[in-house]
Structures are given as structure tokens and as C-alpha cells.
Amino acid sequence: MIRLAIKILVLLALVLAGWWWVATGSLDRGVQVWLESLRANGMTAHVNSVTRGGFPFRIATTLKDITLNGPATNTTLSLPEVKLSAPIYWPGDAMLRLSDDPVAITTPTVVSTLTSNGTEAAIRLHPGSALQLEGMYASSSNIAFDLPEGRLFAIETLQAYMDQTDQPQTYAIDLTAIGFALGGVLTQDLGLPPNMPDTFEPIILDMIVTFDKPWDRNGLRENRPQPRRITIDKAEALFADFGLNASADIDVDTAGVPSGVINVKLRNWQQMFDLAVSESLVPRDWALTAQRLLTAMSDGQGTLALDITIDQGQMRVGFIPLGPAPRLVIP
Numbered sequence: 492m493i494r495l496a497i498k499i500l501v502l503l504a505l506v507l508a509g510w511w512w513v514a515t516g517s518l519d520r521g522v523q524v525w526l527e528s529l530r531a532n533g534m535t536a537h538v539n540s541v542t543r544g545g546f547p548f549r550i551a552t553t554l555k556d557i558t559l560n561g562p563a564t565n566t567t568l569s570l571p572e573v574k575l576s577a578p579i580y581w582p583g584d585a586m587l588r589l590s591d592d593p594v595a596i597t598t599p600t601v602v603s604t605l606t607s608n609g610t611e612a613a614i615r616l617h618p619g620s621a622l623q624l625e626g627m628y629a630s631s632s633n634i635a636f637d638l639p640e641g642r643l644f645a646i647e648t649l650q651a652y653m654d655q656t657d658q659p660q661t662y663a664i665d666l667t668a669i670g671f672a673l674g675g676v677l678t679q680d681l682g683l684p685p686n687m688p689d690t691f692e693p694i695i696l697d698m699i700v701t702f703d704k705p706w707d708r709n710g711l712r713e714n715r716p717q718p719r720r721i722t723i724d725k726a727e728a729l730f731a732d733f734g735l736n737a738s739a740d741i742d743v744d745t746a747g748v749p750s751g752v753i754n755v756k757l758r759n760w761q762q763m764f765d766l767a768v769s770e771s772l773v774p775r776d777w778a779l780t781a782q783r784l785l786t787a788m789s790d791g792q793g794t795l796a797l798d799i800t801i802d803q804g805q806m807r808v809g810f811i812p813l814g815p816a817p818r819l820v821i822p
Contacts, residue, residue, distance in 0.1 A: 642674030
């Protein structure tokens with residue numbers, strides 16, 4: 492009996508080892524397919540080393556010294572280490588983790604640095620040949636983006652969710668950024684007074700997006716799913732005495748042209764307007780006219796509510812044209 496049990500255990504161990512080897516090989520091939528797809532799109536992609544791990548209960552691939560370059564912008568992204576892993580029983584519950592080492596972003600004019608701790612993303616795929624995306628989660632902490640002349644911004648905690656609803660092509664998307672702080676470069680460029688607080692209150696975005704088809708394995712290789720309806724339930728950013736709240740209902744046609752309404756509320760809009768004028772974001776020759784018009788539209792207590800109408804790609808507030816809206820196309 493003992494010998495039989497030992498034989499069964501040895502057989503199971505061999506099966507597990509064989510399945511692990513096959514599964515990790517499949518993950519390695521998936522990484523190579525991804526790299527080749529980037530190269531096919533004109534990018535330069537290089538990985539210094541690829542190693543396997545996770546035995547016996549997980550499959551894992553570690554990529555070190557990754558360099559991605561986009562020739563169109565001549566921008567290079569350098570990642571020290573990326574680890575992909577999944578449980579051996581279902582590779583469709585995958586996890587991606589970045590090391591805490593700085594990420595370098597190089598352009599022809601500047602080298603910037605992105606640092607973070609515990610950056611990871613998890614995906615859940617629906618079993619089947621299409622591998623539909625059921626959900627995705629990403630989080631990171633202690634994020635900082637630095638330029639040679641100083642810090643651009645920092646975020647204490649960033650979390651994002653994307654979950655498939657009962658309609659396969661519709662996803663609920665939530666994003667929360669806690670402790671978002673403008674760095675010295677931005678505060679100086681914007682001319683913000685030194686007595687203003689360092690950080691925003693939590694920045695929140697809750698929306699539902701319906702695409703023309705579900706996200707699946709084909710969406711990464713061929714034509715991407717494109718948004719057809721966007722409902723923003725809540726978009727909120729509060730900083731010092733300033734505040735922005737927005738909601739929206741937008742339809743998008745097959746060419747990416749949006750139509751719908753964006754509802755925006757600005758708290759302490761007068762100071763925002765003065766700041767925009769001082770930074771030449773609003774032309775001075777018509778700043779006074781615009782100020783009078785906005786004053787007439789506000790509630791007299793510092794809050795301005797605007798309904799921005801988008802009609803076949805053209806934006807307006809009431810009868811005032813704002814110009815074309817950006818096309819909403821995922822490349």
C-alpha cells in the first residue's frame with residue numbers, strides 16, 4: 492500500500508511538473524507574441540532576460556531590463572523588471588508586478604523618472620477560446636513623477652477597477668487617487684500662492700463605458716473595441732477653495748465622433764478664471780467679456796454650473812461655440 496501511494500505521488504508530481512513546464516512555456520510564448528506585435532507596429536522592443544519561476548503552484552515569467560521605443564515620438568520607456576504570474580490551475584487570473592526601481596522615460600529633450608511602490612495589476616479572464624475580460628484591477632502607492640528641474644506631481648495611493656457588467660460589451664470603470672499633490676514645477680508654472688495646501692482631496696472617477704464588442708484576446712491583436720456610449724456618474728476633484736464636479740452622457744458614432752451633454756460645476760470659478768487669464772490660457776482681449784458672461788451664468792455664491800452640449804463633434808455652451816470635441820478612438 493505504501494509503495495502504491497508513493498508511486499501515485501511520484502506520478503502526480505511528474506504530471507504537475509509537466510503541466511507547469513508547458514504552462515510557463517505558453518506564458519513565455521505569449522510574452523514573445525506581445526513583443527513581436529509591438530515591433531510590427533513600428534516600435535523597438537528589447538528585453539535583456541526572461542526567466543521562469545513559481546513552481547509548483549504558480550507559473551511566472553520575469554522580464555528584466557525592458558526597453559520600449561516609439562520612433563514616431565522618439566520616446567523610450569525603460570523598465571527595470573516586470574513579473575507576470577498566474578495560478579497553475581487557471582492562467583486567466585493573471586498578475587503583473589513592477590519592481591520598486593525607478594522607471595525612466597526619455598524624450599529628445601528631457602529624461603524624466605517615475606517612481607512607485609507596490610505597483611501591480613490583476614486581470615480576470617472568462618474561460619473559453621475568446622478569453623473575454625471579466626475584470627481588471629490596478630494599484631500603486633508613493634508615486635512620484637520627476638523632471639530634471641524638480642517634481643511634477645506625486646500621488647499617495649492610486650487604485651483603478653474595470654469590471655464587466657451583465658452586458659458583455661459594457662464595463663464599469665472606477666478610479667481613485669488619494670493624496671494627489673502638485674510638485675514644485677507645476678506650482679511655480681501656474682503661479683500658485685505658497686500658502687495653498689499641498690494636496691487635493693481624493694480624486695474620484697466613476698463611469699460606465701459600452702464598447703462595440705467585449706474586450707478579449709482578439710482586441711489586443713486586431714481592431715480594438717471602440718467606445719459607443721460613455722456615462723460618467725461622478726468626476727470630482729477638490730483642491731483648496733477650488734472644486735470640479737462633472738457628469739456626462741455621451742454617445743460615440745463609428746468614426747469616434749461624440750454627441751451628448753457634459754454637466755460641469757466649478758466651485759470658486761472666479762479664481763480659476765483669473766489663474767487661466769494670468770497663464771494666457773484665456774486671451775486677454777476677450778477675458779473681460781468672458782468674465783461678465785460667466786458671472787451672469789453663476790449662482791452669485793462662487794459656483795458656476797455649465798451644460799456643455801456636444802452635437803456631432805462640436806461643443807457649445809448655450810449658443811457659445813467652444814470648438815470641436817476630440818474624437819474618441821482607441822488606437
